[in-house]
Amino acid sequence: MNKIEEIDLNVTNRCNIGCSHCLFSAGPERGDDLPLNLIKKVLSDGRRLGAKEVHITGGEPLVRKDVLEILKITHTLGYFVRLQTNLWAFQQEMIPQFKKYTREILTSIDGLEKSHDSIRRKDSFRRTISWIKKLLQKDFRIVVITAVQKKNCNDIMKLVNLLVKIGINAHFLFSVTPLGRAKKSDVVAPGKWEQLIFNLQEKYKSIPTKTDIVCELHHLRADAKINFIEPDCRLDTKNHVIILPNGEVFPCSLFTSTDKSLGNVKRKSLFEIWTNSPVWDFYAVKNDDPECKNCKLWGLCKGGCRGYSYLFAGSMKKKDPRCEKNRYPVCPSWKLNIKNLSLACATWKVMKR
Numbered sequence: 001m002n003k004i005e006e007i008d009l010n011v012t013n014r015c016n017i018g019c020s021h022c023l024f025s026a027g028p029e030r031g032d033d034l035p036l037n038l039i040k041k042v043l044s045d046g047r048r049l050g051a052k053e054v055h056i057t058g059g060e061p062l063v064r065k066d067v068l069e070i071l072k073i074t075h076t077l078g079y080f081v082r083l084q085t086n087l088w089a090f091q092q093e094m095i096p097q098f099k100k101y102t103r104e105i106l107t108s109i110d111g112l113e114k115s116h117d118s119i120r121r122k123d124s125f126r127r128t129i130s131w132i133k134k135l136l137q138k139d140f141r142i143v144v145i146t147a148v149q150k151k152n153c154n155d156i157m158k159l160v161n162l163l164v165k166i167g168i169n170a171h172f173l174f175s176v177t178p179l180g181r182a183k184k185s186d187v188v189a190p191g192k193w194e195q196l197i198f199n200l201q202e203k204y205k206s207i208p209t210k211t212d213i214v215c216e217l218h219h220l221r222a223d224a225k226i227n228f229i230e231p232d233c234r235l236d237t238k239n240h241v242i243i244l245p246n247g248e249v250f251p252c253s254l255f256t257s258t259d260k261s262l263g264n265v266k267r268k269s270l271f272e273i274w275t276n277s278p279v280w281d282f283y284a285v286k287n288d289d290p291e292c293k294n295c296k297l298w299g300l301c302k303g304g305c306r307g308y309s310y311l312f313a314g315s316m317k318k319k320d321p322r323c324e325k326n327r328y329p330v331c332p333s334w335k336l337n338i339k340n341l342s343l344a345c346a347t348w349k350v351m352k353r
Helices: 036-048 067-076 094-099 113-119 124-137 153-166 190-204 270-276 306-313
Strands: 006-010 053-057 080-084 104-108 141-148 170-175 212-216 219-221 227-230 240-243 248-250 327-329 335-337 342-344
Touching: 006 036, 036 067, 036 270, 053 067, 067 080, 067 094, 104 124, 113 124, 124 141, 124 153, 141 153, 153 170, 153 190, 190 212, 190 219, 240 270, 248 270
Parallel strands: 006 053, 006 240, 053 080, 080 104, 104 141, 141 170, 170 212, 227 342
Antiparallel strands: 212 335, 219 327, 240 248, 335 342
16 A cells, blocks of 8 residues: 555635635635544544645635644644645734644745735735744744746746745745636746746855755756656655545645545545545556657656646546657656755655755
8 A cells, every 4th residue: 555645635715815826716705614523534544544744725724713723633643734824814823822733834925026916915925925034033944835927937036036035944936737717828838937947046056045946847858967856646656645625535636626536535534535446547547649659758758747638638648738849748746956956746855854
């Protein structure tokens, strides 16, 4: 049985922001929360399956009045807990309470002030930056996530510089995927994304910083010199689980908008779903496109990302539609630390702790 390493626990799909690129189309009135008693059961099963890390996310977890109890349960079960929050509803009195159960907070900055506020909410840039500084002073680890898209792409070099100066622990940049509220027209062209990563490498490769700068990859060149820590697809490693507020379970975020749930924790235990779901047979399907198998990059590419093939080409047997000459498409979950060129699916595997 493959051991789970990490659980993405989406405790709500309610949100007080409503980002224009949100994968889950979260908003003020967006369905039921995952019940507290079920959260405890799911997390207990997760430990039985080997999980050590939990990412408490949503929606916006802080809209739940019992978010502190969720953190307490997770911490008591022995997990390393990461909380993802937009910090809009954060209050000073929460700091000592939250510090008992988590030291790592993930939040989002999507460009400089004008871009960020247009993507998220008016005044949210100023408030988020203010809370980042306060939480760093209280010894929280702060990881900032940036959804790079056409409307903020030109801000990124200045934004990274600002966050490095503030002294955050890590900055994770990803290129938006056209799912949820994100549109195809929002997506940054592969060449521009590659150039952005190159520019960041050139600027920061010899500058000592506290901040890990981690970029999601979409393509690799055949001659890329990368330290592959964990290059395998999560559909094969089965080491990552995503649980949605409605109870549906998925092994990869790209499939969360499909009907390919492994099962629902409201009807079956996570342990039973993970070890016995018949839907694993669907996820075992691999590329058999003749065009791919005759390609000189087949040994590296294997047809690209099966999620992209399924969503945008209609079948996991077909080639990834992002395929380009002389560079091959890779899993969008792969993250590259631009300083040491280490690569893994899990962001925490390429960051200092």
